[in-house]
Structures are given as structure tokens and as C-alpha cells.
Amino acid sequence: MVVEHQGALGDEAIGDFKIVARNINHVFHIKRPGEEKRDFKAVENLNLNVKKGEFVTIVGPSGCGKSTFLDILAGLSEPTAGEIFIDGHKISGPALDRGIVLQGYALFPWRTVRQNIEYGLEIKKVGKHERKEISGRFIDLVDLKGFEDRFPYELSGGMKQRVAIARALAYDPEVLLMDEPFAAVDAQTREILQDELLSIWEKTGKTIIFITHNIEEAVFLADRVAVMSPNPGAVRGILSIDLPRPRRVRDIRNSGDFSRLTGVLWNLLHGIEVSRDGDAQAVWPAINSAAL
Ligand SMILES: Nc1ncnc2c1ncn2[C@@H]1O[C@H](COP(=O)(O)OP(=O)(O)OP(=O)(O)O)[C@@H](O)[C@H]1O
Ligand SMILES: [Mg+2]
DSSP: OOEEEEOOGGGGGGGGGGGEEEEEEEEEEEEOSSOOEEEEEEEEEEEEEOOOTTTEEEOOOSSSOOOOOHHHTHHHHHOOOEEETTTTOOOOOOOOTTTEOTOOOOOOOOSOHHHHHHHHHHHHHHHHHHHHHHHHHHHHHHOOOOOOEEEEEGGGGGHHHHHHHHHHHHHSSSSSEESTTTTTTTTHHHHHHHHHHHHHHHHHEEEEEEEESHHHHHHHHSSSEEEEEEEEEHHEEEEEOOOOOOOOOOOOTTHHHHHHHHHHHHHHHHHHEHHHHHHHEEESSSOGGGGO
């Protein structure tokens, strides 16, 4: 078990990583009627380096800046300060190299399930027949056969989430950015989707950053778990997950190593780091567990 504390990466090492977030700061300017404008620092000096093909999960209490950071990685918003590099190149906006599954579906309401899934393929100018073949494959994968022609308002929350996942996967981006993608589905579907996502990741070698509130999910999926704390948001520690691969929910859930790692992550989220010889040490002011 390794708990890293990540610092900002020097220029010479940036090319060794698929994704480098360096000293990211984000300030929101808040203006309410009748009040002075004020600044709110949501993220400060956040550093995260992710290798090609790595699966990194991010955990942290509500409001600590996870979605703000993911939006910056996606290029949907620009950081107030700091830089994001993908394959050694500084990014300056959204691009098809990054697939995004946002918190709360974000489907196109005027498009059917199939048309939503084909959206990225249309932008990539994939021909109609190939589009249909690819979208059909992903409709099968997320178990939405028979719902191809439904509109989002005709679907349950879990079904909408599955469309969003299929849409992000269908155009085969190298990087997948996922913001609590399984939060709205029932426990059983969630386990199926976790297994499916891992199996897709094993086959395709994508680099995945996945936000979750669920400690078990964070450990089960990840090569490394980044723990964020708020006020202002930053990555405080990174836990390496040495569970064997390939992993499937039924094989891992009841293992002693899995419980040990979820316990360590719980401690990290509560500001305690436990060393190899069992000594506990506070690493940052404990995060309010009520917010988890
Ligand atoms: N557009 C905005 N304007 C002002 N403040 C914002 C805006 N978006 C987010 N914030 C604030 O920034 C902080 C971080 O928000 P963010 O959505 O990134 O948190 P989060 O970690 O994703 O939380 P959750 O787990 O609840 O999704 C919060 O305090 C939030 O109130
Ligand atoms: Mg969020």
C-alpha cells in the first residue's frame, strides 16, 4: 500500500504522462442582487498526473471541487490559473480525444437514444451504416435494446445514465472523464456497469478519470484513488490499489485485501493516514464525514 502526496510536475516529466494537471486554481465570481461581488476559491494548487491507460478515481466530500476540476480537464471551463496537458500538449478547450459523462446525464432531449449515442460519431463524420453498427453495439452493451427510438424524457434515471455512458464510449475517445456516472442507478445495475466498464477498459486501454462518492466503487475500479478535501479543493493524498486484475465484483467484494483498502481510504477521507507499522497520523484536517 502506498499513499503518495503529489506535487507539481516539472516540464521535463510532462511528456511521460497522458494527463497532467499542474497547479490548478479555480475562482468563481459570485454576484447576488443587492450584494457586493465576491470571489470563491473552489480549487487551489491541485496537482494530478495520470499515466496512459491508468484508471484513477477521485473521492472527496460534496463541494470539494471534483466537478469543477473535471470540467477543467474536459476543457469546458478554463482554470483561473494552472495548466492541463494531454500527451504533453497544453489543452485549450474541449476535443474529441476526451469523452465526458457529466453528473446528471446531459443528454440531448430532442434526440432519441440511438441519436444521442451517435452524436460524437456524426461529429467525427463516421458514415451512416457504420454509425448504426457502432451505436447498436453500445445499445446492447448498456442493455437498452428495444429503447433505441425513445427520447430521454421517456427513460428512467438509470437508463438515461446508461445512454450517457454509451454516448461517451461510442466514439472511442482515448480519455474518459466520468462524473459520478453510476450515482443514479440501483445497486445491482451499478455492479453490472462497474464490471462492464472494467471489461471495456481492459480491452481498449483507455485512460479513465472517474469521480465517485462511493468508497467501495473507488477502490474496486481504480489503479489509484485521489482523495480531495475542500476549502479550497485540492488532492491531499493518492492511494495505490494493488488488487489483482482482471477484477470482477463477485471475486473482489468479499476479499480481505478489498476491506483493508476501503478501510485505508475511509481513514484518508477522515484525515488519518495509517503507516505500514500501524501508526496513525493526521494528514490534514479531517473532512466532515456528514458531507460524504
Ligand atoms: N458556477 C458556480 N458559481 C459559484 N460557485 C460554484 C459554481 N460551481 C460550483 N461552485 C462551488 O464550487 C465548489 C465546488 O463545486 P463542485 O461542483 O466542483 O463540487 P463537487 O466536489 O463536484 O461536489 P458534489 O460531490 O456535490 O458533486 C462548491 O462550493 C460550489 O458551491
Ligand atoms: Mg460534482
